[in-house]
Amino acid sequence: MIKVLVVDDEPQIARALRINLAAHGYEVTTAADGAQALRAAAAVVPDLVVLDLGLPDMDGFEVIEGLRGWSKAPILVLSGRAASAEKIAALDAGADDYVTKPFDIGELLARVRAATRRSGPGADSPVTAIGPVTVDLSAREVRRDGEEVRLTPTEWQLLEVLLRNPGKLVSQRELLHRVWGPNYDRETNYLRQYMAQLRRKLEADPARPVHLLTEPGMGYRFRP
Amino acid sequence: MIKVLVVDDEPQIARALRINLAAHGYEVTTAADGAQALRAAAAVVPDLVVLDLGLPDMDGFEVIEGLRGWSKAPILVLSGRAASAEKIAALDAGADDYVTKPFDIGELLARVRAATRRSGPGADSPVTAIGPVTVDLSAREVRRDGEEVRLTPTEWQLLEVLLRNPGKLVSQRELLHRVWGPNYDRETNYLRQYMAQLRRKLEADPARPVHLLTEPGMGYRFRP
DNA sequence: GGCACCCTTGACGCGTTCTTGACGGCCGAA
DNA sequence: TTCGGCCGTCAAGAACGCGTCAAGGGTGCC
Numbered sequence: 001m002i003k004v005l006v007v008d009d010e011p012q013i014a015r016a017l018r019i020n021l022a023a024h025g026y027e028v029t030t031a032a033d034g035a036q037a038l039r040a041a042a043a044v045v046p047d048l049v050v051l052d053l054g055l056p057d058m059d060g061f062e063v064i065e066g067l068r069g070w071s072k073a074p075i076l077v078l079s080g081r082a083a084s085a086e087k088i089a090a091l092d093a094g095a096d097d098y099v100t101k102p103f104d105i106g107e108l109l110a111r112v113r114a115a116t117r118r119s120g121p122g123a124d125s126p127v128t129a130i131g132p133v134t135v136d137l138s139a140r141e142v143r144r145d146g147e148e149v150r151l152t153p154t155e156w157q158l159l160e161v162l163l164r165n166p167g168k169l170v171s172q173r174e175l176l177h178r179v180w181g182p183n184y185d186r187e188t189n190y191l192r193q194y195m196a197q198l199r200r201k202l203e204a205d206p207a208r209p210v211h212l213l214t215e216p217g218m219g220y221r222f223r224p
Numbered sequence: 225m226i227k228v229l230v231v232d233d234e235p236q237i238a239r240a241l242r243i244n245l246a247a248h249g250y251e252v253t254t255a256a257d258g259a260q261a262l263r264a265a266a267a268v269v270p271d272l273v274v275l276d277l278g279l280p281d282m283d284g285f286e287v288i289e290g291l292r293g294w295s296k297a298p299i300l301v302l303s304g305r306a307a308s309a310e311k312i313a314a315l316d317a318g319a320d321d322y323v324t325k326p327f328d329i330g331e332l333l334a335r336v337r338a339a340t341r342r343s344g345p346g347a348d349s350p351v352t353a354i355g356p357v358t359v360d361l362s363a364r365e366v367r368r369d370g371e372e373v374r375l376t377p378t379e380w381q382l383l384e385v386l387l388r389n390p391g392k393l394v395s396q397r398e399l400l401h402r403v404w405g406p407n408y409d410r411e412t413n414y415l416r417q418y419m420a421q422l423r424r425k426l427e428a429d430p431a432r433p434v435h436l437l438t439e440p441g442m443g444y445r446f447r448p
Numbered sequence: 449g450g451c452a453c454c455c456t457t458g459a460c461g462c463g464t465t466c467t468t469g470a471c472g473g474c475c476g477a478a
Numbered sequence: 479t480t481c482g483g484c485c486g487t488c489a490a491g492a493a494c495g496c497g498t499c500a501a502g503g504g505t506g507c508c
Contacts, residue, residue, distance in 0.1 A: 084328040091334040096342070097321065104308040110315040111322075118298075118320065118342065152454060169364035189457075192496060207497090216464065216495060217377040218364065376465060413468080416485060431486090440475090440484065449508105456503080466493070471486105478481075 001027045002116055005046035007037040007063065008078065009056050013101075017050060020105050021112070034058035038066045042157060045138060046073055048116055050108075053079040053090065061093050068094035074115035078103065128163050128224070130211045133202050137163060142202070149201050154179060158194050159202075162212065162222040171219040195220060225251045226340055229270035231261040231287065232302065233280050237325075241274060244329050245336070258282035262290045270297055272340055274332075277303040277314065285317050292318035298339035302327065352387055352448070354435045357426050361387060366426070373425050378403060382418050383426075386436065386446040395443040419444060 004026045008014040011032075018028045029044050031037040034055045041049065049067060053060030064075060074096040079086065082100045090098055097111050127136045133144045137160055142149040151159065157179045162170060172191055176184040184190070195214070199206040213221045228250045232238040235256075242252045253268050255261040258279045265273065273291060277284030288299060298320040303310065306324045314322055321335050352359045357368045361384060366373040375383065381403045386394060396415055400408040408414070419438070423430040437445045 084331045087328075087331050088334040091331075091338045096338055104311075107308045107311050107315075110312040114315045114320055154455070167363055167365070187456095188495080190455090192498085193456085196497065214496070215364065215374075218380070221364075378466070411467095412484085414466090416487085417467090420486060438485070451508080452506090454503105454505085456501105458499105458501085460498085462496090462498105464493105464495080466491105468491085469489090471488085473487100474483105474485080476481105476483090478479100 001025070002048065003027045003029070003044055003046045004112070005037065005041055005044065005049045006030045007032075007034075007049065007055070008052040009033060009054070010052070013052070013078075016105070017108075020109065024109060026112075032056075034060070034063045034066075037063055041067055041071065042153060045071070045140060047119065047138075048073055048112060049075045050112070051075055051077050051095075053077055053081070053086075061089065064090065064093045064095055072119070074119055076108075076111060076115060128166075130202050130224075131204050135159065135163060135202075144202070151198075151201065155194055155198055155201075158191075159198055162220060166222055166224050169215055169219050169221045173219075175219065191220070225249070226272065227251045227253070227268055227270045228336070229261065229265055229268065229273045230254045231256075231258075231273065231279070232276040233257055233278070234276070237276070237302075240329070241332075244333065248333060250336075256280075258284070258287045258290075261287055265291055265295065269295070271343065272297055272336060273299045274336070275299055275301050275319070277301055277305070277310075285313065288314065288317045288319055296343070298343060300332075300335060300339060352390075354426055354448075355428055359383070359387060359426075368426070375422075375425065379418055379422055379425075382415075383422055386444060390446055390448050393439055393443050393445045397443075399443065415444070 002025070004021050006014055006017045006021070006028060008017065008030070009032050014030050014032070018030055021028045029040050029046065031040045034057050037051070051060060051063060055063065060077070060079075067073070067075060075094060076097045076099065077090045077095045078099055078101060079090070080101045087098045096115055099108060099111065127134050133142060133149070135142050140156065142151055158175065161175060161178045172188050173185060175191055176187060180187065180190060195212060196206070199209050199212050203209045203212060211223050213223055215221055226249070228245050230238055230241045230245070230252060232241065232254070233256050238254050238256070242254055245252045253264050253270065255264045258281050261275070275284060275287060279287065284301070284303075288301075291297070291299060299318060300321045300323065301314045301319045302323055302325060303314070304325045311322045320339055323332060323335065350360075350362070352361070357366060357373070359366050364380065366375055382399065385399060385402045396412050397409060399415055400411060404411065404414065419436060420430070423433050423436050427433045427436060435447050437447055439445055
């Protein structure tokens with residue numbers, strides 16, 4: 001089932017979208033503001049996001065950037081503003097499509113289909129193998145010798161950032177920003193703490209990690 | 225270079241698109257009708273197609289289907305018709321986006337960027353070769369005969385400054401400023417120390433460097 | 449209220465990296 | 479030839495970063 005996250009602060013629009021999407025076989029989650037949206041996105045890992053730019057608590061662009069920090073799911077922006085500058089800014093921030101209100105629900109559904117069609121079958125297998133462990137990012141599932149391993153939300157986010165950059169070094173700054181937020185720069189003790197937990201849960205020998213590597217003074221690296 | 229195929233039977237629109245796209249670094253091919261479009265697509269294999277639905281010789285939907293038969297390149301539809309039914313039909317036929325005329329050229333370019341962004345980054349990072357050694361700056365990885373070589377943070381910064389100025393002489397002042405900060409001007413012993421370490425790790429014969437060269441009294445130079 | 453889970457925070461030991469100083473060789477200038 | 483400047487090398491203490499353990503505080507569930 002394709003999971004859609006609807007972010008809109010107007011209850012009637014959110015409700016209309018939920019009903020229509022659900023009627024067409026999508027699994028719908030809704031959020032009424034930006035903070036809820038980011039939290040819900042981390043929890044359900046949607047395959048597509050329908051995002052109203054006019055939110056009460058934060059700028060819509062911040063939500064786009066917050067999502068794009070770790071997710072490649074298509075973002076379909078809804079907005080009352082038809083100005084080209086606004087559209088360009090949203091698209092360049094990472095949105096995939098931009099629809100102005102009032103919109104035709106049939107057209108919106110078609111755009112949702114178009115967006116999901118791309119990412120659906122083209123995506124490669126979302127499971128990653130780490131030695132004796134398999135990680136399924138989209139299903140949020142980790143198995144070790146067939147046994148299910150539980151990860152906390154923070155552990156998931158950290159692992160996801162690393163796994164989405166296989167072989168690449170990810171700086172501690174970037175990890176802190178993506179997992180804890182842009183205000184965290186020097187809390188490297190968080191990273192030490194959670195990397196240790198991930199290694200305990202994923203590595204064969206946590207004291208001698210083979211896949212979750214430390215680059216002293218720089219950051220961390222996931223080696224497939 | 226990203227290749228774009230523009231299909232439009234109105235010469236002035238085709239010309240405007242060609243000029244604007246070319247000015248933004250795209251390689252543009254144009255076609256004036258459906259038959260030409262399909263032939264050109266087979267010839268140049270574009271990364272994106274901008275398609276006007278109102279063509280003289282065949283229905284625009286046939287062109288979409290003809291392309292979708294073998295290509296997954298994003299199709300951005302242009303049309304004078306704003307009816308939702310038309311949009312839905314085009315999107316469900318395989319189009320990725322639908323823009324109604326008259327359109328804002330800036331918005332169109334933003335949609336082109338959004339469409340190519342998705343399918344674009346399949347290429348991996350650029351590597352620099354230094355004799356038997358390869359350096360991947362974005363992944364922060366050095367390999368020597370396939371073996372991983374570890375560099376300390378300071379060594380990375382120094383190497384990065386040199387590699388980003390291939391063939392150019394970089395003065396000692398500039399190296400010190402970029403790596404250690406603006407307060408360091410005369411600590412040339414730092415440079416001697418770390419250049420020696422880099423040569424030990426990267427050069428085939430550290431005593432006779434071939435790529436990391438000293439220019440006495442001036443600075444250092446990276447020769448590819 | 450009690451409990452479990454998760455996130456935050458502090459402290460300590462150890463290995464690595466950075467900094468600093470000193471020595472010798474090479475080369476051009478006096 | 480002698481001297482001074484510059485570079486490469488070596489060595490040692492200082493400083494830093496990392497892994498680890500442990501404890502406090504918040505939240506949701508029973």
